[in-house]
Amino acid sequence: MTTQEKLLKSGKKWFLKKGYKSAPLRSIVSDAGYTLGAFYGYYKTKEELFYALTDETAKGFGDILFSIKKEMDRLPADQKLYRMIDCYLQQLPVLVDYIQTNRDGMTLLLKCSDGTKYENFFDAYMKKSRAQIEGARRLSQKSGKKLSGIAPATFDLLMRGYFDMLAKIVLEERDKDTICRMMAEIALVYKNGMISLFEKKS
Amino acid sequence: MTTQEKLLKSGKKWFLKKGYKSAPLRSIVSDAGYTLGAFYGYYKTKEELFYALTDETAKGFGDILFSIKKEMDRLPADQKLYRMIDCYLQQLPVLVDYIQTNRDGMTLLLKCSDGTKYENFFDAYMKKSRAQIEGARRLSQKSGKKLSGIAPATFDLLMRGYFDMLAKIVLEERDKDTICRMMAEIALVYKNGMISLFEKKS
Amino acid sequence: MTTQEKLLKSGKKWFLKKGYKSAPLRSIVSDAGYTLGAFYGYYKTKEELFYALTDETAKGFGDILFSIKKEMDRLPADQKLYRMIDCYLQQLPVLVDYIQTNRDGMTLLLKCSDGTKYENFFDAYMKKSRAQIEGARRLSQKSGKKLSGIAPATFDLLMRGYFDMLAKIVLEERDKDTICRMMAEIALVYKNGMISLFEKKS
Amino acid sequence: MTTQEKLLKSGKKWFLKKGYKSAPLRSIVSDAGYTLGAFYGYYKTKEELFYALTDETAKGFGDILFSIKKEMDRLPADQKLYRMIDCYLQQLPVLVDYIQTNRDGMTLLLKCSDGTKYENFFDAYMKKSRAQIEGARRLSQKSGKKLSGIAPATFDLLMRGYFDMLAKIVLEERDKDTICRMMAEIALVYKNGMISLFEKKS
DNA sequence: CATGAATGAGGTTTCATTCAT
DNA sequence: GATGAATGAAACCTCATTCAT
Numbered sequence: 001m002t003t004q005e006k007l008l009k010s011g012k013k014w015f016l017k018k019g020y021k022s023a024p025l026r027s028i029v030s031d032a033g034y035t036l037g038a039f040y041g042y043y044k045t046k047e048e049l050f051y052a053l054t055d056e057t058a059k060g061f062g063d064i065l066f067s068i069k070k071e072m073d074r075l076p077a078d079q080k081l082y083r084m085i086d087c088y089l090q091q092l093p094v095l096v097d098y099i100q101t102n103r104d105g106m107t108l109l110l111k112c113s114d115g116t117k118y119e120n121f122f123d124a125y126m127k128k129s130r131a132q133i134e135g136a137r138r139l140s141q142k143s144g145k146k147l148s149g150i151a152p153a154t155f156d157l158l159m160r161g162y163f164d165m166l167a168k169i170v171l172e173e174r175d176k177d178t179i180c181r182m183m184a185e186i187a188l189v190y191k192n193g194m195i196s197l198f199e200k201k202s
Numbered sequence: 203m204t205t206q207e208k209l210l211k212s213g214k215k216w217f218l219k220k221g222y223k224s225a226p227l228r229s230i231v232s233d234a235g236y237t238l239g240a241f242y243g244y245y246k247t248k249e250e251l252f253y254a255l256t257d258e259t260a261k262g263f264g265d266i267l268f269s270i271k272k273e274m275d276r277l278p279a280d281q282k283l284y285r286m287i288d289c290y291l292q293q294l295p296v297l298v299d300y301i302q303t304n305r306d307g308m309t310l311l312l313k314c315s316d317g318t319k320y321e322n323f324f325d326a327y328m329k330k331s332r333a334q335i336e337g338a339r340r341l342s343q344k345s346g347k348k349l350s351g352i353a354p355a356t357f358d359l360l361m362r363g364y365f366d367m368l369a370k371i372v373l374e375e376r377d378k379d380t381i382c383r384m385m386a387e388i389a390l391v392y393k394n395g396m397i398s399l400f401e402k403k404s
Numbered sequence: 405m406t407t408q409e410k411l412l413k414s415g416k417k418w419f420l421k422k423g424y425k426s427a428p429l430r431s432i433v434s435d436a437g438y439t440l441g442a443f444y445g446y447y448k449t450k451e452e453l454f455y456a457l458t459d460e461t462a463k464g465f466g467d468i469l470f471s472i473k474k475e476m477d478r479l480p481a482d483q484k485l486y487r488m489i490d491c492y493l494q495q496l497p498v499l500v501d502y503i504q505t506n507r508d509g510m511t512l513l514l515k516c517s518d519g520t521k522y523e524n525f526f527d528a529y530m531k532k533s534r535a536q537i538e539g540a541r542r543l544s545q546k547s548g549k550k551l552s553g554i555a556p557a558t559f560d561l562l563m564r565g566y567f568d569m570l571a572k573i574v575l576e577e578r579d580k581d582t583i584c585r586m587m588a589e590i591a592l593v594y595k596n597g598m599i600s601l602f603e604k605k606s
Numbered sequence: 607m608t609t610q611e612k613l614l615k616s617g618k619k620w621f622l623k624k625g626y627k628s629a630p631l632r633s634i635v636s637d638a639g640y641t642l643g644a645f646y647g648y649y650k651t652k653e654e655l656f657y658a659l660t661d662e663t664a665k666g667f668g669d670i671l672f673s674i675k676k677e678m679d680r681l682p683a684d685q686k687l688y689r690m691i692d693c694y695l696q697q698l699p700v701l702v703d704y705i706q707t708n709r710d711g712m713t714l715l716l717k718c719s720d721g722t723k724y725e726n727f728f729d730a731y732m733k734k735s736r737a738q739i740e741g742a743r744r745l746s747q748k749s750g751k752k753l754s755g756i757a758p759a760t761f762d763l764l765m766r767g768y769f770d771m772l773a774k775i776v777l778e779e780r781d782k783d784t785i786c787r788m789m790a791e792i793a794l795v796y797k798n799g800m801i802s803l804f805e806k807k808s
Numbered sequence: 809c810a811t812g813a814a815t816g817a818g819g820t821t822t823c824a825t826t827c828a829t
Numbered sequence: 830g831a832t833g834a835a836t837g838a839a840a841c842c843t844c845a846t847t848c849a850t
Contacts, residue, residue: 003834019316022223025820036821038835046820114221114316150391154384157367158391165363182356185399189352189360193395197387205809227845238846240810248845407813423720426627429841442814444842518625518720554795558788561771562795569767586760589803593756593764597799601791609830631824642825644831652824 004042006032011049015108020050021115050108050116057105058118064095065125085191089184096179099170110167122167126160150197158190206244208234213251214306222252223317252310252318259307260320266293266300267327284400287393291386298381301372312369324369328362352399360392408446410436415453416508424454424512425519454512454520461509462522468499469529489595493588500583503574514571526571530564554601562594610648612638617655621714626656627721656714656722663711664724670697670704671731688804691797695790702785705776716773728773732766756803764796 001009010032014023025046029039043049068091075083099106109121166183173179203211212234216225227248231241245251270293277285301308311323368385375381405413414436418427429450433443447453472495479487503510513525570587577583607615616638620629631652635645649655674697681689705712715727772789779785 022317024818026818034834035836037823037837040821040823041834044821150387151384154387157371157384158388160370161363161367161388164366165359168362169359178355182353182359185352185356186360186363188399189392189395191395192398193391193393196394196398197390226843228843237811239812239848242846242848243809426721428839430839438813439815440842441816441844444844445813448842450841554791555788558791561775561788562792564774565767565771565792568770569763572766573763582759586757586763589756589760590764590767592803593796593799595799596802597795597797600798600802601794630822632822641832643827643833646825646827647830 003032003034003038007034007039007042007049008053012053012104012108015050015053015112016104019112019114020047047116050113054105054108054113054116054118057102058109058121060098060102061106061109062125064091064098067091068095082195085187089187092183092187093176093180095166096170096176096183099166100174100176100179103171106167107171110171122163123160126156126163150194155194162186162190205234205236205240209236209241209244209251210255214255214310217252217255217310217314218306221314221316222249249318252315256307256310256315256318256320259304260311260323262300262304263308263311264327266297269293270297284397287389287396291389291393294385294389295382297368298372298378298385301368302378302381305372305376308369309373312373324365325362328358328365352396357396364388364392407436407438407442411438411443411446411453412457416457416512419454419457419512419516420508423516423518424451451520454517458509458512458517458520458522461506462513462525464502464506465510465513466529468495468502471495472499486599489591493591496587496591497580497584499570500574500580500587503570504578504580504583507575510571511575514575526567527564530560530567554598559598566590566594609638609640609644613640613645613648613655614659618659618710618714621656621659621718622710625718625720626653653722656719660711660714660719660722660724663708664715664727666704666708667712667715668731670701673697674701688801691793691800695793698789698793699786701772702776702782702789705772706782706785709776709780712773713777716777728769729766732762732769756800761800768792768796 007029011023011028014028014031017023025039026036028049029036039049043052068088071091072080072084072087075087109118113119113121165186169179169182173182209231213225213230216230216233219225227241228238230251231238241251245254270290273293274286274289277289311320315321315323367388371381371384375384411433414432415427418432418435421427429443430440432453433440443453447456472492475495476484476488476491479491513522517523517525569590573583573586577586613635617629617634620634620637623629631645632642634655635642645655649658674694677697678690678693681693715724719725719727768789771792775785775788779788
């Protein structure tokens with residue numbers, strides 16, 4: 001294992017354990033078997049080390065979300081709200097798979113990134129998709145259908161909750177199939193639950 | 203306002219702004235109009251000040267959850283899973299009310315407690331209730347009914363997600379009615395969604 | 405002697421000895437009989453300590469130069485160049501006196517300020533007065549007199565040289581009268597030398 | 607270009623840009639296309655590299671000053687003070703020429719030598735020549751003439767001022783003729799100014 | 809009750825230098 | 830001749846905590 005790999009490994013370990021800010025660089029480095037000076041031969045700052053551990057994962061994750069979003073954009077306007085979840089469900093395995101194979105990176109992003117550019121990583125993505133959903137809602141309303149037995153803010157909250165669950169379970173559970181099944185179940189609960197609300201109101 | 207009250211007030215302000223770890227005790231104390239020496243006449247450590255601001259809220263919140271749990275315990279074993287949500291919905295206003303009137307304390311617990319015994323405050327409670335639900339599941343199974351169109355772990359996850367949403371929205375939104383309505387809506391989505399799953403499977 | 409005074413004294417000593425950049429804060433502080441932490445109770449940065457030792461002197465010195473400049477502004481345009489030196493000579497004692505009584509501060513400004521906002525302190529003032537002199541020169545030319553047996557750039561250089569000499573001698577010599585006499589002599593050399601050039605050419 | 611030449615070139619560039627102390631050896635070496643290890647095959651220390659860039663220039667400059675001094679020594683004792691400037695003026699082109707063709711070296715010596723044995727390079731030479739002038743003064747006095755409408759210390763200061771101006775202008779201006787003209791003008795101001803003083807007093 | 813001076817261990821970063829290969 | 834990994838001391842700065850007054 002090269003020095004850099006050792007540094008990355010030790011950095012990952014400490015960042016996971018204490019979070020970015022509270023992980024002492026000294027510990028990271030000495031745990032890897034080196035001195036502080038050695039570290040700066042490889043990274044310019046502590047932050048750079050963190051990004052070396054997370055940038056790729058963050059980008060990869062964003063790419064997947066982006067591809068899902070594009071898929072959703074192709075849905076006919078009047079069906080968007082109803083079918084967004086299906087659209088998402090279809091991609092779920094890819095998403096879970098990605099998070100699974102990038103567990104550490106994702107954990108760093110979600111739980112240990114305080115003090116870095118990735119703090120609130122998830123909410124940032126959620127905010128983007130909020131605009132997307134808001135757009136879908138307005139289109140649906142124009143098309144004459146009454147759909148909102150559910151307030152948009154609630155819908156938004158539900159989505160954020162869903163992703164939080166996704167994050168939690170992926171970071172806890174190692175079996176991909178279980179995760180997919182659970183998240184699909186939850187998505188179904190969401191879908192059926194929302195549909196029942198729509199129907200009740202209309 | 204007594205010295206102690208001023209310290210508490212200033213401490214709250216700084217912990218809310220920067221989180222437990224990053225809030226310099228110096229700032230807290232000088233903002234209150236005192237010096238560091240004075241502080242240590244009232245609290246042994248910085249951490250103690252934090253707990254002075256949070257212990258009560260944490261306990262109060264726990265008490266409510268505990269009372270909901272007791273309520274649920276009274277449900278007949280064979281109806282537990284189905285009616286837990288109603289049981290919870292019934293208590294929702296109390297819960298929201300409590301969080302609302304203890305916004306600062308709850309925020310401290312949920313967002314600013316990194317480095318204290320309360321980090322991961324919510325998950326800790328959720329883990330306790332997991333045992334509870336697990337118990338319900340086993341009882342139901344004994345009673346011979348097939349209920350789980352939904353896996354218990356999924357149910358657990360859903361509950362944790364629900365509480366996260368509750369936390370999020372309470373920390374973002376100041377209007378109690380809005381919060382209650384949204385959380386009730388979400389609970390309905392949950393309930394209807396789950397019921398539809400049960401029915402489909404059975 | 406208060407702690408702050410000790411810190412200032414030690415700071416002055418080290419800055420004078422090694423210059424701002426090369427003076428280790430550690431030495432400054434431990435020489436004063438304290439630890440690094442103590443220092444930061446009094447100054448936010450090393451730079452702030454330096455400015456505590458120099459700001460006042462810099463301002464005072466600037467004020468005197470400014471008052472000389474205003475004096476010069478009052479001279480009739482056609483006599484400016486010829487009488488600027490007299491005007492300056494008249495204020496010389498004040499200037500020397502000021503530098504004398506602020507020897508340390510002036511030395512810090514002139515020799516030890518590398519890395520601070522005061523590096524090139526003198527040249528900065530010279531640049532300002534350059535504009536002033538250039539103005540005088542143009543006015544003189546308009547008034548029809550041929551005066552420049554001396555190139556403006558040369559004149560500028562002479563002035564900068566003069567101030568450098570002033571700085572040097574003040575920092576070396578402790579007797580005010582001697583300094584005044586020497587600088588007055590030099591000013592006379594300048595004046596007569598320049599006049600002889602003017603006359604030769606015209 | 608040999609390795610050593612590359613190192614020298616890069617060293618010159620960085621020392622000129624940042625000064626001896628602030629120029630990181632790392633930058634010097636990597637800019638030259640090598641690594642730190644390579645450097646130490648050629649020079650024992652960073653300082654040694656600096657001297658490799660300056661020793662020759664320093665010596666050459668000193669030699670010229672020495673030859674001027676020898677020239678002056680040949681002047682009859684009773685005419686020394688009056689004719690020193692002529693003697694110097696005669697050598698001025700040589701001096702300027704030398705500085706011109708060794709701009710970089712001279713700049714290093716005058717502006718970038720902080721932290722090396724050459725800091726205060728100019729003043730060191732001036733101090734040596736002080737002894738020389740002092741000697742001239744004593745001889746003149748012995749010979750019975752009243753010469754000093756000007757104090758020897760003032761004369762000394764003037765000379766140092768002159769050299770500072772020379773340094774400044776050479777480092778700023780690239781055109782040799784301009785430099786020679788300006789410095790000659792200044793020398794004339796000096797000479798005429800001093801003569802007028804002598805005459806006035808006598 | 810409160811002060812405020814001081815500590816000391818901690819943090820991140822820089823850099824000349826060494827040395828095995 | 831050159832590499833480049835690594836050192837180690839030094840730099841500036843932060844902050845919870847102590848303690849004499």
